[in-house]
Structures are given as structure tokens and as C-alpha cells.
Amino acid sequence: MAKQKNFGMVIDTRVCVACSACVYACKSENGVPEGYCRDWVVQETDGTYPKLRMENRSERCQHCEHAPCVTYCPTGASHYAGDGTVQIKPHRCTGCKACLAACPYDARFVNPRGYADKCSLCQHRIEKGLDTACVSVCPTSSLNLVDFNDPEGKAVSMMNGKEVYRQKEHAGTSPSLYWISASNKPGA
Amino acid sequence: MTEMTTEIISTKLNPNVLPHLHIWEWHIPLYLFLGGIAGGLLVITSIMIILKRKFGIGPKDEGDGCPCLAVRIGSLLSPVLLGIGMLFLFLDLAHPLYVWAFYTTIQPTSPMSAGSWILIAFFPLAVLQAMLVNKKFLRERNIGIVNKLIDWTEDHLTLVALINSQIGVGIGIYTGILLSFFYARPLWSSSILGMLFLVSGISSAAALMMLFSPDDEKPLYSKIDANALWIELVVVGLFVLGGITGPANNSGAMMHLIGGDYQMAGMSYMVWFWGVFMALGLLIPLFLEFLEAAGVHIKFPLVAPVLVLIGGLVLRFLIVFAGQTYHTFM
């Protein structure tokens, strides 16, 4: 019997160049409406000239294990899909927007068609064994789709020995996106 | 100490969260206001019914079991105002044709699910109560089913009124709880918000009852209102202090509300909060009602309740807007 999947991502910010290919690929793949995005790119620079540090990140819904959006949804439209992702059933969404208020990552938007929308981790692709659109296009392979239940432990080996963090962990959301910090040395 | 600068460039495109959360506009504060009043009215009227029926306390009856005019109008207004409020909620929905989805499930962890059901549960008993207190008028219509319902309610009045008072509290409090569960929005994330909305709802309801009650009943409602106002003052104080003494997110959000220069309809939050809500909406009415109670008659006695209502409305707008314009939980 095939083991249940627990999808997430490991994102290596050391190599990300903030090119935004992931943003456009997602838009094409998922027909994201104009004026909105399901994923986005952040370039953060800290310090004062000439001592500067930079981290580039491709961000999206974190598919939390304790997702406030799922806790909060009054109709069960936002739900845990059983594969480690959080999905939305548009036909059960009333557009109350509680999930937008609940999300500490500001990852959701209201689709002009009326329902709440966000990164679906390309469920229609990953269930067929493909990578998500953003992972497929990423020219630096910064984005990696992982299955935390994978017995080969690719996720762990990717993160082994590196400084890895999750965003807003103190919020208690237990997000499924793991970030390899840009402060890691090359070859770490 | 030199300041470390952080430069963030983002490609994010989302008018719902940029430049700040922007999901709820006037519909929600208006609903909160009307819902608070409806809940407050239900609480006040049901308690007054019990006090009169069981303990004989309260203003004179109209006779034949019909309580005073204020209670009759109040009981009627409660479901009406809540209905109007629910209309606003419906208008706020982005996917209105799917509103039925609220009622095909109960999501125990969702205050909004609880709220949607409370809103429904509210109506049957509140309407029955409204019918009962206006039975003299309704009996004249001589509609069979109506008479039957009034009789049933009469028989179970104590229970109905008690339940209604709890539902009233529920209506008043759940909206605050609903907002306070959003820890991603630091301003709302306060355990006392539910209590604040409840007390504010009661003070607004009492003020409304003051407005439409006959002169001889006014002092009673003035007293109820005054009490509600000073409790509200205490609760607001705790709300503000709780925010300011909290961690950075919470203190920042509270300062954004009470000390911020962010504008709402041309004035800063600070002016709205201290000038309109606190001064005009709480302190001055409290003072006026205190004078009333002390026997000093004011030339324009209805100033106080109107100010209280304005204050209640402004409070809702401030909290809903300021909660969205402050940044997400960091």
C-alpha cells in the first residue's frame, strides 16, 4: 500500500536570483487572474553600504499543518487535503474572507470569480507525479518539491548541515515550506 | 546606536493584502453595530420581562401581561435590526450565491461558523418574544397560528426569555470573539474584545431604548445605559492597556489605533478614538446621565443617547479598519 504523501517544499535561498520565472509559470499554469498572484518573489537586503547582505525568496502559501485558515473556515471550503497540502473547494466558499484575515503570511486573495484562492501546490500536477509549475521552471533549482514521508529522505538530506528556518514559526502554524538561509556558505 | 536598514523589494500583486489587509469595508462595522444593538436589546428586554413576571420589578405594565412600551418596541426592533445587519453581511460576501454553504456544516473550530448558526438560532425565539410582548395588538388580528404561538410562548415564557438573554449575550460577544481569534491581526487579537463588543452593544441598545421610550420610562434606561457605559469604560481601558503592554505586534497595533495618524474619512484614528469615541461617545454621555440621575435636568436630554450610538458605531469602524491597516503579525 502506497504511503500517504506529505508534500512540502525546500527552498534554497542561496541560489535564488529573484528572477520571478516562478511567478509567471504559476500564472500560466493556473490561470491566475490579472492583478493577483499565487506566488511572489522577495529580495531582501540588509545593512549599510558597503556591508550588505541579501536573501532572495520565492514565497507562497505555506500549506501549514496547523493552518489558521482551515481552523477558521466556516464552511470547510479550506481544508487539509490529506497529502500535506491545504486546498480550497470553490463551490463551498461563500467569500466571507475570514481565511484572508486568518493567514499570517497574507498568502490568499479573493479571486474575481468570488471565492478565496491561493497556491494549490499544483495539486493537479503533483498527484500525477509531476513537479509544481514553479519548481519545474526554476532555473536555479532553488525551489524543490519534497514529500516528507519519502523513505529516501530527500528533504532531510537537502537540509542536512545547513541553517534552515521556517517563516513565522512562532505563530504555531507548522508550515510545510522550509527555507535554506542565504547565510549558509556555498557547498554547505 | 546605528540603525540597520532593510530594503525589501517584492513582486507581490494582491490588492487584498497590499498595502495592508483590505477585505472588509463598511458592511462589517455596520453589521457589528446593528448586531451589537440587536443582542443588547434582546438581553435587556428578556431580562426585563423576567424581572417583571417573576419578581414584579420594573416599569408599569400595559396590562394583560404586556410590558412597557420600550420593551415592546425593543423586542420588535431586535430581530429587525439583526435582519438588516445580516443583509449587510450578505452584501459583503464575495461568493453570495454560495451563502447556503454556511448552513450545510458545523465547523467547531470556526467562530464564524458558530456565528452563522447563532444568527439563525436567534430568530425563532426572538420573534416569539416580540410576538408575545405585543400580543394585545396581535390578538386583535385574530390569526390562528399566531395565537397558538403566543400561547405556547406565554406558557414557556421564563425559559424563552432566559434563553433569549443568553442568545443576546452570544450575539453581542461572538463578533468580538470572531475578530479576536485572528492572531494574524494584532489589534484584534485581544481576549477582551468580545466583552468590549458585548458591553458596547448593551450600552448602545440601552441608549436606543432611551430614545424611543416614553418619558416616564426614560430614567430607567438612562440608569442601565450609565452602568453599561462605565463598565464599557473599564473594559476599553483594559483593552487599550492590554494592547500597549503586550509584545511589539500588539503594542504597535494599539498605538496605531489610539495614537496613529492614519486617516479614516478625513480625520486621524487618534482624533476619532479620543475625540469621538471616548469623549463624545463615552465620557460626555456618562457625565450627562450622571447629572440626570443626580436630578439636574438638561435642556436637551436626548443628546446623551445619540452620542452613545454614534460612539458605538465609530468604535466598530475604528476597530475593523485599524485592525486591517496595521501590518500582519510578525
Add this chain to the structure above:
Amino acid sequence: MSHGQDLNRRDFIKISSLFLAGSAAMSSQIGQTLTGGGTAFAGNAGDERVVYSFCEHCFWRCGIAAHVRDGKIYKITGSEHHPLSNGKLCPRGTGGIGQIYDPDRLAHPLIRERKGGKSTYRKATWDEAITLTAEKLYQIKEKYGPQAIAMLHHGYGYTFFKEMFKSFGVNKFAKPSFDFCCGPRHQGYILTYGHSAGTPEGIDIENSKYVIFFGTHYGENMHNTAVQEISEGIRRGLKIVVFDPRFSTLAGKAEKWLPIKAGTDIAMMQAMMNVLITENLYDKEFVEENTVGFDELWAEVREMTPEKAAEITDIPAEDIREVARRFASYAPSAAVHPGRRTQWYADGTQRVRCIAILNALVGNYKMPGGVVKYEKYKLPKAPHHHYPAFEKEIWSQYPLFTDIKPSNTMASHEVMQQTLNDEIKAWFVYGVNVPETITLGRTATLEAINKVDFLVAVDTLPMEVTGYADVVLPECTYLERYDDLDGGRPYRTPFVALRQPAVEPMFDSKPGNEIARMMADKLGLHGVFEDSVEEYLDKRLKTAGSSLEEMKKTGVLLAEPTDLYRKPGEKLKFKTPSGKIELASSKMKEAGFSAVPKYIKHPEAPEGYYRILTGRKPMLTFGRTANNRFLNELPTARENDIWVNPEVAKQHGLTNGEYVHLKNQAGVVSDYPIKVKVTERIRKDAVYMVHGYGHYFKKLKWAYKRGASHNQLISQTEIDKAIGAVGFQNNFVTFIKEA
């Protein structure tokens, strides 16, 4: 004919929207494709197909997979078969759908007419337009000779036009990107190693341990496999050093960012050579065996100590020493990257030679992590039509114009110059937005445009150049046509790639191969082309043992990977006059230039002015994407901004986000204001703005008035007299606050 006397003759015509794609025809396509239905495609295999081709957004020409559903391309991904993509794609490639479904596309051939003193365009049939073009070209050739006609081109579809012109006897071809972009890089390498740096560049980044970049901004320029290699390199332990006045994205990954003063790279590299030689860190054996000119080089760099360079470059001497020493310690798995746009001042060629020399000094040639030379796919050359004898093979006046088998015969600024001298009478412009393309600056360019007798523009969008043309011929986009095989570039895995249409050409646009064939027919040139481009491609592929049918399946032919590294005891051979790596270039010397790179001090900014630096954004390719709504939707793409150091901002009273006009040293004021970005990421003596904004043609409905034009602020240019490339970095700006 009163050409040249009528000053308004070439006044700028705003193309009426009647002649553009138009909203009605486009809206349904755009609506569905770009704004999307919000539902992910569940995968009905029925009406969906994937077409393999290669992209045209830049010269990397990555392999793409165009996904077509219901006759519309709804997404473009990287081709998993093409070695330049490996399944990945840059943002511009994915944004191709924004180009093909651009509502402002040219839809019909247009002919300029004068009516009542005003110039307008009228819609024309292809026959009319081609006939007029052919007639004019024929007349001009008869009257002035074939050297009176020149073709300016940028874009892979130019090959058919080149073939046609050569058969016609015309061989004046110029590609502006040689002048101001990569010319020096090609020539600098050829003069030193005897071969070009290549596209992709021959640096074994993914196996390297230490790569130094001078001003190259990978990440902001998105060369697919270069970025893939840098990422792989980082995962394997590659350390990056970046010399750049600006903290670029690449600098953000560097173990050391050195904010070098602009214009002093040669001094820095000479100092590094100085350290390598003084401290005996260079590969003596390699240098002795494989190079010539060491003594001349040493004579030149012995004075450039790190201390002296520190004063010039504003980088501390100990940093210079540290980088040089670490470079040597990691060698031969260490390299200096040649970059691509390398003409900033008039000494670009020598600057690239410095890079080549530094690589040679540490002996990293054909070593893992060093300089490598890729191989080409052995594709037999296409048989070509008989060309009449050309008066000259190369028309450029510059002695070292190019040693590569020329795809170009002169520099594009020479086309301008020769037009102003009445030597050139007609221009055929293929995919070049001449007024916005830096050849000699906008003013001189517009002068030349006004002088030329006949101007034909072949383009996809109504770029500014189309407003000046006599005939506008709408070519369809790369997604709607066949082009020649891409088989001439050396790479790790030698390849040939096919460009094939994913959908039919839209409106009345035609592929270049068809336009060229029509012109050849009209000019009475027979047998230049096969009856159809498919026939031509099939014939060519058959000589390589394949066929069009076969190649359409994956879009590529692959050969065995290049054997990159030197074998022990292998004797290296270089196609230079000496047969060795020329640290001192004999060809430069012969042509009367310095054999070894010399540091020349470049002009400083006047008081209150700042040197204007430029570059790219990863989702844009200047003119090609300026009007692309899909790509430009992102807030980072919508406009450019001017990067200003906080101290400079304070001095001029600038706040972050305010709009200002820029004025350059010649008094030129930018037409449109630009947003100020106060940032720690740039030196105090320079400012930075991305090129390619500030379009002034209203018909580019999206691009119109967005951002400010960098091109407009170029008044001063310097010409590299050796190869004819044009530098434009000696331009300085100050700020004019809005009233």
C-alpha cells in the same frame, strides 16, 4: 524626387489603431489566455499539444515547449530536450504569451503617404508593400550601387533577409548589439585565445571553486544555463567575488563584494596581475609553454601595485591582494568571467583582454572550473545561392572589427555615419528599434533617420522605428514561424535546434522567410530559396542524417558532449598569429594599438552629477518586452527607478519614491520623470537605472510613458578605434525635482 530637402519628410507618424491588432480581435484571446479562468487545467489530453521550438527573447535561444490548447498557446515551459534549458526557463520565456497576444501588435503592412502636408500610414496589401520595397531598393541599387543599401538587424529571423540581400549584391550588415554590447568580448578573446568567448560563455562555472565577476549581473540578466551553472556551482562550493559599483543580485551571493569605482576595472585587473606575478602565484609552467608576451605584460603592470590601484579603484589594497591570492590558490579551478555587455568606455576590448590574460596567468585553460572551449554540432553548411561579387568583404573602417566569420560587415554606428555622408541611401531594419538603440545617441540617430531616402522596418510591434519608416512589414512572432536552424553555437552538448510555429500567424503578419522569398521573387532573384521553408529545413536536416519530421518531435539534435578538459601532456594550439595565447596581442600592435592593456583614466562627473550606470531586469529584454502586459504586470517590472545612495539623496533633498527628472551633462532632460530609489546598494558617485523604459510612441499602449529612457540621456559616446564598438558610460546626470 525631393528627398532630403523636406524636413518633415520623416516626421514621426503615430500609427492609427486601425492598423494594429486592435482590441476587438484581441480581447477574447487575451482575456482567456492572460487573465485566465482561474482553474488549473485538469489535463484533457484531447485538444492539447506541445510544440518544441526555441525562444526569441534573447540570444541564449533556450529550447521551449509551447503548450497549445484550442488553438491558443496558454503556457510556455522550458524544453527538457534542449541543452540550453534542461527543462527550465527564464521569466521572459514564460512571458512569450504576452508577446504573441499583445493587442498592440502590427497587423497589416503599412505604406507612408503624404497627404496635404501631413504624413500618414495607409494599410497596404503584401503585394503592394513588397512591390514598393523591391522597386525602391532596385532603383537605389541601380543609381548608387549596392553599397548604398544597409541592413540593421537583431533577432534570429534575419538569416533569410541576409541571404536575399547577399544574392542581390548587398553585403552591408550591422548588428547594433555588437557595437555597444558584446563586440569587445568577442574580439578581446579572439585576440588573446584565438576563439570567441562563446554564447554561452566558455567558463566551467559549475565545477569551479572561485569565479570573479566584473560588473556582470547574473540574476538580473537571466541567461538560463549560466544561472543554472552558478546555482549548481554554489551547491558544490563555488565562491563568488563581484566587483561592481552596485550591490547587484549576484553581489548578494558573493563571498566578497567590492564596490569598485566605475571605469577602473583595468587598473584593478592590472593590480591583480601585479600581485600574481610579484608573489609568484601565477602558473609559470603554463605561461612559459603556452603564452607569448609575458615580458611586455609585466612591463606594463609592474607599476600598478595594489596601493596605486587602491587610489584609482577605491578598493583597499589588502582586499586586492586577498582576491588575487585566493584566485591563485583555487586555480586552476578558478576563473574570471568575461561577462557579456563589455563596452562601457572605448577600452572595452583591452578590458576583456585583461580578463583573458588573468585566466591565462593561472593556467586554467581547458581545466575543470576554468576557461573551456565548447564544440559545435557538425551540421553541414547550407548550400547557398550564387552571390555576385562584393566590392568589399568587410565595410567597417576599424582594423580589428571582427575576426569571426562575419555575420556582420560593419558597426551599426558606421551605418549612421555613412548615411549622414550620403554613402548609404536605404535601410532595411529587421527588429531593431533604431531611435532607442544606442549607436551614437538618439540625436545623431534621428538625424540619420531623417536623411535616409528609404527606410523599411520589419517588426512585430509598433516600436518607435516603425513611426519613421516608409514601409512597415509586420512579421509574426517567433511562436508563429519557422526560422533557420540554430546550429552554429558551441556548447557542452553540441546541438542543433529547430524553430517551428506553435500556431498560425495572426492577422496579416507573415514569417520572415516568406517575406524574404516574396522580396527575392519581386527583385527577380531566382533560386535563392526553396519553394517553402519546410523544404529548406528538411533538405538541410537530411544532410545531417535527420529530417524535419523527426526533428519536430523534440526540436533538437544532440551530439556527444564536448570533451572539455586537457589531457596530461596535451599540446594546446591556439588560432592566434603566434599559435599561443597572446598576452601581448600582435594584431593590436600591428594595427597601431597598444599590445597590452593600458589603464586610461576616464572622465569624472561634474560637481553634483553622477555617472549613470545601466543594466537589466530579469523579466525584461528592453524593446521586446516593453509592451508585454503579462510580464510587466509585476510591480518590479512596471517602471524603472533611479538608484541613489542615501547620502547623495540627502544632499539633493530626494526622498524614496518621489519622481524626478534627470538632466545629463549636455543639458538633455529626460522626457518623463523617474522614481527615486534611495538605497544602500550603490556607491556615492554613481546612479543606476534599468535601460528600456520611457517609450514615447503612444501606440505602445502599455509601454508609453512608463519610466524614463536611459537612451535619451546618452549624449557622449566614445568609439573603440580598434574594433568599432561604442562606449556610452561617460554620461552623468543630476536631478531635477518636480515643481
